[in-house]
Amino acid sequence: MKQICVIGVGYVGLVTAACFSDLGNRVIALDISEERIEGLKRNEMPIYEPGLEELVDRNVSAGRLSFTTSYPEAMEKTEFAFIAVGTPSGVDGEADLRHVAAVARTIAEYMRTPLIIINKSTVPVGTGDWLAEIVSSNQARPVPFSVVSCPEFLREGSAISDFMNPHRTVLGSLDPEAAEKVAQLHLPLRAPIMLTDLRTAEMIKYASNAFLATKISFINEIANICEELGADIKEVSVGMGYDKRIGPFFLDAGLGYGGSCFPKDVKALAYMAADKGRHPQLLNAVMDINNDRRPMVVSRLKEMIGELDGCTIGLLGLSFKPNTDDMRDSPSVDVAKSLQEQGAKVRAFDPVAMKVAAPLLPGVEMTPDPYSMAEGCDAVLVITDWNEFKHLDLERIRDLMKQPVLFDGRNIYEPEKLRSLGFNYRGFGRGYNDHMLDAEFEQDVVVAPA
Numbered sequence: 001m002k003q004i005c006v007i008g009v010g011y012v013g014l015v016t017a018a019c020f021s022d023l024g025n026r027v028i029a030l031d032i033s034e035e036r037i038e039g040l041k042r043n044e045m046p047i048y049e050p051g052l053e054e055l056v057d058r059n060v061s062a063g064r065l066s067f068t069t070s071y072p073e074a075m076e077k078t079e080f081a082f083i084a085v086g087t088p089s090g091v092d093g094e095a096d097l098r099h100v101a102a103v104a105r106t107i108a109e110y111m112r113t114p115l116i117i118i119n120k121s122t123v124p125v126g127t128g129d130w131l132a133e134i135v136s137s138n139q140a141r142p143v144p145f146s147v148v149s150c151p152e153f154l155r156e157g158s159a160i161s162d163f164m165n166p167h168r169t170v171l172g173s174l175d176p177e178a179a180e181k182v183a184q185l186h187l188p189l190r191a192p193i194m195l196t197d198l199r200t201a202e203m204i205k206y207a208s209n210a211f212l213a214t215k216i217s218f219i220n221e222i223a224n225i226c227e228e229l230g231a232d233i234k235e236v237s238v239g240m241g242y243d244k245r246i247g248p249f250f251l252d253a254g255l256g257y258g259g260s261c262f263p264k265d266v267k268a269l270a271y272m273a274a275d276k277g278r279h280p281q282l283l284n285a286v287m288d289i290n291n292d293r294r295p296m297v298v299s300r301l302k303e304m305i306g307e308l309d310g311c312t313i314g315l316l317g318l319s320f321k322p323n324t325d326d327m328r329d330s331p332s333v334d335v336a337k338s339l340q341e342q343g344a345k346v347r348a349f350d351p352v353a354m355k356v357a358a359p360l361l362p363g364v365e366m367t368p369d370p371y372s373m374a375e376g377c378d379a380v381l382v383i384t385d386w387n388e389f390k391h392l393d394l395e396r397i398r399d400l401m402k403q404p405v406l407f408d409g410r411n412i413y414e415p416e417k418l419r420s421l422g423f424n425y426r427g428f429g430r431g432y433n434d435h436m437l438d439a440e441f442e443q444d445v446v447v448a449p450a
């Protein structure tokens with residue numbers, strides 16, 4: 001049984017702590033937030049993540065998982081200290097490392113026995129070396145330690161399954177013995193383990209997120225072109241995805257990426273490049289395309305219903321993606337704000353995010369279910385592709401609305417079906433399906449003279 005401490009009990013840290021304890025280790029999870037730790041001691045989760053409450057409860061009951069705000073207590077017998085604190089965007093797009101720095105200084109103050117510090121937070125390339133310097137210069141007395149980078153690839157909404165069944169574990173260190181010990185911790189996960197140096201491991205995380213964001217912006221650009229030329233982006237994605245070199249994932253056109261990772265990580269990588277005098281053209285284009293998606297929804301809506309002043313608009317979904325309550329950089333916030341600025345009244349429903357969303361969306365009326373949300377609406381916007389929205393009673397929604405106008409920001413419905421139900425429906429890039437006048441495209445075909 002290894003002694004592990006996980007610092008930060010957010011989306012990554014709490015899942016890491018619960019999963020490592022489930023693998024049979026003794027884990028103490030630490031956070032500076034008294035509220036979070038007191039709640040966890042009562043088995044109240046600070047975040048929504050499917051399956052987490054049961055996993056935490058089981059491991060606390062088995063005596064393998066405990067919670068504290070005390071660094072001296074957490075450091076007392078720890079062999080491995082995982083850092084999983086936030087690294088938000090700074091003012092110029094750089095990663096703000098103040099939480100990582102604070103953790104490094106406090107670890108240095110309280111460590112008494114040799115320690116392996118493992119960084120799971122997404123941090124700029126070079127942070128591992130910087131972290132080692134902070135620890136050694138703040139130690140009360142010299143105690144040996146090593147730094148290992150272990151970037152996290154889990155996704156909110158499926159975090160436990162992602163942690164337990166990773167595609168790979170990447171470990172970066174300049175101390176092969178420490179990396180080997182951390183590799184041993186990950187062996188039960190039966191995934192390929194890649195050992196590399198610190199900076200390369202840190203870059204693998206940024207490059208992976210930037211690539212996935214690129215796929216999303218790429219398909220959104222293709223969706224824009226589909227709209228003009230009459231092709232259907234949903235089918236284009238399927239047709240592309242069969243090609244093993246491309247793969248079917250992250251090819252869903254829509255409102256674009258949001259959340260706590262892609263926006264800040266692409267920005268931070270572009271910042272790192274620019275800081276070294278490089279011109280990150282592709283990353284800049286990925287961000288530009290993504291930034292256009294939110295205003296585009298509002299302008300599409302205006303094409304459908306005219307001026308928004310005095311209208312009531314319903315939002316289906318608030319979180320940045322399904323199965324999470326995470327509202328960080330969710331498109332719903334920008335879209336709601338823009339609708340309100342143009343004089344619309346906004347109402348919303350989300351299966352789990354409304355409590356977190358309410359303070360971020362002043363003036364937005366939260367409703368108990370999708371049907372009360374639709375009541376009296378001039379239009380409904382799909383913001384989040386929650387599965388339960390795919391199975392709504394759409395005839396009931398239609399009858400409750402003032403006029404049956406639906407803009408599908410995630411392309412979850414089939415245009416023909418919605419139109420047959422009497423909806424004025426549009427999605428992103430649905431080609432013929434998005435335009436009532438198919439003839440518009442037929443006229444475009446240029447035939448070479450015989």
Ligand SMILES: NC(=O)c1ccc[n+]([C@@H]2O[C@H](COP(=O)([O-])OP(=O)(O)OC[C@H]3O[C@@H](n4cnc5c(N)ncnc54)[C@H](O)[C@@H]3O)[C@@H](O)[C@H]2O)c1
Binds near residue numbers: 012084154155
């Ligand atoms: N959320 C994701 O899906 C995801 C996925 C992969 C990687 N990451 C990366 O993991 C890191 C953590 O992300 P998150 O979403 O879990 O963050 P989060 O904001 O949900 O949680 C961070 C936690 O750290 C705590 N904290 C802050 N300073 C502290 C300190 N000095 N000592 C102890 N605790 C402290 C906060 O109170 C909070 O509970 C980030 O770098 C992020 O980029 C996140």
